[in-house]
Amino acid sequence: MALNEDKKLYHVSSSPHVRASVTTQKIMTDVIIAMLPATAFGVYRFGIGALIVVLATVAAAVISEYLYEYFMKRPITITDGSAVVTGMILALNMPPEIPVWMPMLGAVFAIIVVKQLYGGLGQNFMNPALAARCFLLISFSRAMTDFSASFPEGVDAVSGATPLAVLKAGGEASLSDLFFGNIAGTIGEVSVLMLLIGAAYLLIRGVISIRIPAVYIATVAVFMGLFGGRGFDLYYIACEICAGGLIFGAFFMATDYVTTPITPLGQILFGVFIGILTGVFRVFGASAEGVSYAIIIGNIVAPLIERATVPTPFGKGRYAEITKKLMHENTERGGK
Amino acid sequence: MSLGTFKGGAHPYEGKVLSENCAIEELRFDGEYIFPLSQHIGAPAKACVQVGDTVLAGQVIAEAGGFISANVLSSVSGTVKAIEPRMQVSGFPVMSVVVESDGRFETVEGYGQKRDIDALSKDEIRDIVKAAGIVGIGGAGFPTAVKLMPKNDDAIDYFIANGSECEPYLTSDYRLMLEEGERIVGGVKICLGLFPNAKGIIAIEDNKPEAIKHMQELVKSEPRISVMQLKTKYPEGGERQLINAVTGRYINSSMLPADAGCIVHNVATLLAIYDAVAESKPLIEKTITVTGDAVATPKNVRVRLGSSYKKILDACGGLKTEANKFICGGPMMGQALYELDCPVTKPSSALCAFAHDEVAENPTTPCIRCGRCVAACPEHLVPPMLVKAANADDMEGFEKIGGMECMECGTCSYVCPARRPLTQTFKQARKKVAALRKIKAAEEKQRKEHEEAAKKEAEKKAEEMKKNETGKEVPSWR
Ligand code: SF4
Ligand code: SF4
Numbered sequence: 001m002a003l004n005e006d007k008k009l010y011h012v013s014s015s016p017h018v019r020a021s022v023t024t025q026k027i028m029t030d031v032i033i034a035m036l037p038a039t040a041f042g043v044y045r046f047g048i049g050a051l052i053v054v055l056a057t058v059a060a061a062v063i064s065e066y067l068y069e070y071f072m073k074r075p076i077t078i079t080d081g082s083a084v085v086t087g088m089i090l091a092l093n094m095p096p097e098i099p100v101w102m103p104m105l106g107a108v109f110a111i112i113v114v115k116q117l118y119g120g121l122g123q124n125f126m127n128p129a130l131a132a133r134c135f136l137l138i139s140f141s142r143a144m145t146d147f148s149a150s151f152p153e154g155v156d157a158v159s160g161a162t163p164l165a166v167l168k169a170g171g172e173a174s175l176s177d178l179f180f181g182n183i184a185g186t187i188g189e190v191s192v193l194m195l196l197i198g199a200a201y202l203l204i205r206g207v208i209s210i211r212i213p214a215v216y217i218a219t220v221a222v223f224m225g226l227f228g229g230r231g232f233d234l235y236y237i238a239c240e241i242c243a244g245g246l247i248f249g250a251f252f253m254a255t256d257y258v259t260t261p262i263t264p265l266g267q268i269l270f271g272v273f274i275g276i277l278t279g280v281f282r283v284f285g286a287s288a289e290g291v292s293y294a295i296i297i298g299n300i301v302a303p304l305i306e307r308a309t310v311p312t313p314f315g316k317g318r319y320a321e322i323t324k325k326l327m328h329e330n331t332e333r334g335g336k
Numbered sequence: 337m338s339l340g341t342f343k344g345g346a347h348p349y350e351g352k353v354l355s356e357n358c359a360i361e362e363l364r365f366d367g368e369y370i371f372p373l374s375q376h377i378g379a380p381a382k383a384c385v386q387v388g389d390t391v392l393a394g395q396v397i398a399e400a401g402g403f404i405s406a407n408v409l410s411s412v413s414g415t416v417k418a419i420e421p422r423m424q425v426s427g428f429p430v431m432s433v434v435v436e437s438d439g440r441f442e443t444v445e446g447y448g449q450k451r452d453i454d455a456l457s458k459d460e461i462r463d464i465v466k467a468a469g470i471v472g473i474g475g476a477g478f479p480t481a482v483k484l485m486p487k488n489d490d491a492i493d494y495f496i497a498n499g500s501e502c503e504p505y506l507t508s509d510y511r512l513m514l515e516e517g518e519r520i521v522g523g524v525k526i527c528l529g530l531f532p533n534a535k536g537i538i539a540i541e542d543n544k545p546e547a548i549k550h551m552q553e554l555v556k557s558e559p560r561i562s563v564m565q566l567k568t569k570y571p572e573g574g575e576r577q578l579i580n581a582v583t584g585r586y587i588n589s590s591m592l593p594a595d596a597g598c599i600v601h602n603v604a605t606l607l608a609i610y611d612a613v614a615e616s617k618p619l620i621e622k623t624i625t626v627t628g629d630a631v632a633t634p635k636n637v638r639v640r641l642g643s644s645y646k647k648i649l650d651a652c653g654g655l656k657t658e659a660n661k662f663i664c665g666g667p668m669m670g671q672a673l674y675e676l677d678c679p680v681t682k683p684s685s686a687l688c689a690f691a692h693d694e695v696a697e698n699p700t701t702p703c704i705r706c707g708r709c710v711a712a713c714p715e716h717l718v719p720p721m722l723v724k725a726a727n728a729d730d731m732e733g734f735e736k737i738g739g740m741e742c743m744e745c746g747t748c749s750y751v752c753p754a755r756r757p758l759t760q761t762f763k764q765a766r767k768k769v770a771a772l773r774k775i776k777a778a779e780e781k782q783r784k785e786h787e788e789a790a791k792k793e794a795e796k797k798a799e800e801m802k803k804n805e806t807g808k809e810v811p812s813w814r
């Protein structure tokens with residue numbers, strides 16, 4: 001082929017000239033895939049109503065994002081998948097029997113108020129789905145905490161208590177029921193097994209790092225051991241970990257990129273912080289829940305944590321010390 | 337065996353299969369050869385020939401313009417046709433000596449004469465390297481002789497030959513290690529002669545097992561030289577990362593490798609050192625890789641400096657599909673070319689032609705704060721924070737969070753799922769900070785001069801007052 005006959009100038013750009021294949025869209029798709037096992041189990045447990053809640057919430061999220069961007073004459077970004085993720089997380093946080101318009105309203109709130117008004121993807125300072133959940137909890141607390149219809153057969157629905165509430169009241173919960181999802185709860189949080197399958201997928205795909213979830217869960221475990229009133233009883237602590245949406249929160253909400261610290265040390269501190277908050281809410285709070293509130297408060301302090309945990313650049317600070325030490329050792333060895 | 341490596345980095349598609357098995361071919365062309373006076377870091381060289389002069393291959397045509405500078409030599413015999421600005425890969429014209437080759441490639445007297453290395457003093461070796469115009473090949477083009485002159489030769493305990501070739505697609509160093517291994521080892525030996533306490537380490541990424549095996553074989557009987565395998569990861573061959581991988585030491589932007597007892601040279605540079613010192617062959621030719629999915633026959637070629645990339649590409653069969661991007665160097669740190677008719681210079685290592693321009697094809701989207709860039713940055717920086725500071729024109733903040741440590745390696749931009757042009761932002765910001773620093777230094781100097789003048793003035797006044805008081809002329813120094 002002839003080269004540049006007409007002396008046209010070629011494309012230039014600043015290096016690097018290649019890009020990794022991962023895109024925002026692919027990451028969001030992975031998150032959606034990771035939530036499918038829990039979603040499927042929710043539908044299996046709670047019936048077609050749960051499916052309608054999920055679909056309606058996702059649709060509300062996507063459509064409100066589209067309409068907002070359309071009317072504000074912004075580029076339409078619904079294909080990046082982030083609105084679907086928001087809708088899905090919100091839906092999985094809903095009691096199965098909730099009137100469907102409530103989570104839909106929540107989705108509109110999440111997208112318009114929490115995400116778009118702050119500048120769209122990447123700019124919000126609170127996890128949109130969680131903020132919407134808290135908004136719904138405050139506005140419709142009865143419907144949002146009514147799990148009576150979600151109790152498994154054979155369980156005393158009249159007492160109306162979730163496993164966490166039972167634990168708090170001094171009762172016992174069944175770890176295997178918690179693990180396999182044979183309990184009352186929101187659509188997505190009930191089956192720890194399904195959630196862990198999704199979490200493993202995210203970890204293997206490199207979408208999330210283990211830092212926040214591991215530190216968060218470990219902190220809650222230690223806190224409940226210390227202050228839960230039952231000492232380090234492993235069965236009890238395992239129940240605390242599996243109950244109350246902690247696993248769902250730890251792997252799917254506390255790992256939200258936008259609203260958690262980006263620095264490695266910051267992520268660890270963030271995990272400790274929300275772990276302590278969750279423990280405080282569980283032990284001293286009025287209700288036994290606390291994961292959502294803990295993460296939301298964590299989101300608000302995340303920028304502070306982040307600013308305080310900027311890593312030492314390569315070769316500075318402690319790295320300079322290491323270098324000095326190594327060189328010193330070498331001269332000593334040479335001297336002998 | 338554990339592999340040496342550093343924290344962070346990325347794994348771009350290696351693409352070396354295209355050319356790794358192509359033996360080096362020699363290419364010579366007729367016509368013009370262009371020698372820019374500035375193809376190294378430091379002061380430009382000063383032309384010492386005139387239009388119309390006849391020159392020989394290996395003749396100095398421009399002399400180093402300072403301590404940190406390098407001679408420029410003609411790589412062909414012929415006549416000086418012009419001394420004028422010519423287009424460079426950077427996209428800017430640079431003052432150049434243009435030589436019309438006579439096609440005979442006649443060399444200067446003594447070219448190729450063998451020397452007895454052992455008989456040479458350290459200073460003689462350094463002078464030869466200096467005169468040969470050698471600068472860091474495959475890097476930024478730092479004058480090699482300067483690098484070989486640390487404050488204290490005895491304080492150097494590692495001499496590292498960089499054979500990592502971590503840039504994707506590039507295979508010229510690999511081929512050189514396979515084909516010219518003996519001479520590379522010879523170069524290492526010459527340098528070890530300068531640094532009596534140094535261990536020689538040839539560092540190679542583990543995606544080049546053949547080269548590792550071959551070099552290991554060659555240094556078997558060299559007690560001071562060993563081969564070290566490095567993990568294949570970009571930017572393993574970056575000077576700071578390489579030193580860290582090999583020695584565990586860290587250097588930052590304000591340190592020289594010698595401050596950590598290390599000297600690092602690329603294997604191609606070591607080959608040039610050997611050729612110059614042992615065989616009286618100054619740097620007039622170099623091996624580059626011509627590759628990319630748009631090139632008809634990817635090759636490794638040895639060309640004379642000053643050859644046009646256009647001729648080189650033609651000699652590799654031209655293009656097989658339309659190329660949307662030409663890069664001088666590798667895809668991670670190379671320079672995109674506006675046009676191909678630019679000369680090969682000392683630091684150049686490759687010409688890549690790609691059918692797709694991945695940058696243009698991947699529009700940027702908002703940062704989702706995924707942290708991939710943070711995990712990948714080999715300098716442990718937090719790119720989104722740097723971007724924020726740079727965009728807010730907060731240069732102080734940019735510096736405070738380590739902006740000047742950025743080595744513009746491109747890893748962050750590569751891994752970003754939102755395709756943010758991070759590295760580009762940092763390049764601009766770093767330029768700005770450097771400019772600001774200069775201004776500040778100038779102001780500081782001015783202020784000092786001012787102060788000095790004021791002080792003198794005050795002293796003079798005080799003296800006068802004293803004089804008036806005592807009524808006698810008693811200068812204070814008596
Ligand atoms: S890799 Fe890109 S999207 Fe992710 S945090 Fe860095 S700049 Fe943002
Ligand atoms: S270009 Fe700079 S900020 Fe980006 S990865 Fe390289 S050193 Fe880090």
